[in-house]
Amino acid sequence: MTTRRDHGGNLDAARHRFGGSAADWLDLSTGINPVAYPVPPLSARAFTALPTREDMSRLSATAAACYGTRAEAVPLAGAQAGIQTVPYVLPRGNARVLGPTYNEHAAALRAGGWAVAEVATPEALQGADLAVVVNPNNPCGRRHAPEALMALAGRVGVLMVDESFADPEPGLTLAPLLDGVENVLVLRSFGKFYGLAGLRLGFVLSSGGMAERVREMAGPWPVSGPAIEVAGAALRDTAWQGETTARLNRDAARLDALARRAGWSLVGGTPLFRTYAAPDAVAAQERLARAHIWTRIFPWSQHWIRLGMAGTAADWARLDAAL
DSSP: OOOOOOOSOOHHHHHHHHOOOGGGOEEOSSOOOSSOOOOOOOOTHHHHSOOOHHHHHHHHHHHHHHHTOSSEEEEESSHHHHHHHHHHHSOOOEEEEESSOOTHHHHHHHHTTOEEEEESSGGGGTTOSEEEEESSOTTTOOOOOHHHHHHHHTTSSEEEEEOTTOTTOGGGOOGGGOTTOOSEEEEEESHHHHTOGGGOOEEEEEOTHHHHHHHHHHOSOOSOHHHHHHHHHHHHOHHHHHHHHHHHHHHHHHHHHHHHHTTOEEEEEETTEEEEEOSOHHHHHHHHHHTTEEOEEOTTOSSEEEEEOOOSHHHHHHHHHHO
16 A cells, blocks of 8 residues: 655645636645746657667766766656665665655655654764755755765765755755765756756766666666756756846745735745745645645644745735735
8 A cells, every 4th residue: 555645736636625727726835946947949859769878978967067066967757766766776774864854755765665764953864874864955944064964974874965956056065075975965856946847857966886876777768858958958058047046036035025924934945935834834725725826734733834936927916915
């Protein structure tokens, strides 16, 4: 029997409870950039031919250059694919996950036969066969300095750092520090920052044998031809990246102001999402849902509610009115 894990993006559940078509809803339950990278024209070959080793190598090199690393950048079908692959490329043992955080890390490790404990402090990760840190953390936005994480790597068997929300904050990434370091894995998501989650693309950054084991587990065609072409353009587009980072930071401040007016206090977040403490998170979510705005709450907190950014001026006005 499988257990359904709790996630954002579950708009079908919202529609079942509160009605309306998908077009009626403003989905703020994910941390996906609502102003997506403009998809360039794609070649017919992207759809008709299997990606070649050269295609994969070129994408890997482009990603490594974008992330500023000399480590391998192994492409996968989203950071989620990395989360589900890592438990099987390492010898099973005892894993510790710094929480509360994205619940797929612990769930995937347990499914892979690991003994898993969630711990509350970085110090409690020491001695684990595998230590997992999300930086910046989802949903509270907790951040860790790269130097502190590299020091932690010397006190654990393997350190995996999920940087799915790090694109707008390049000072947080471990990517430039990975050259020759064989016990650190970094996960990067493409879809969140570039707003193209449906492409299903992410990367595992690592050096040496670990990167090769991930590549072997992924198989010969881990990502699609369209994903390779779109990502190749987006990862090189530094102008779009800079403009998007600036806009997301402005939008995060705008959302904070709306939340304060609603009586919510900021818990933390990133430029892609914000988490607030409300008097009653369930009531806050349901009030917005009646206006067909979907948000994210957490089964382990009565107060935390997470919102992604609105996109258009009309979406911002709609959120403003609902709050």
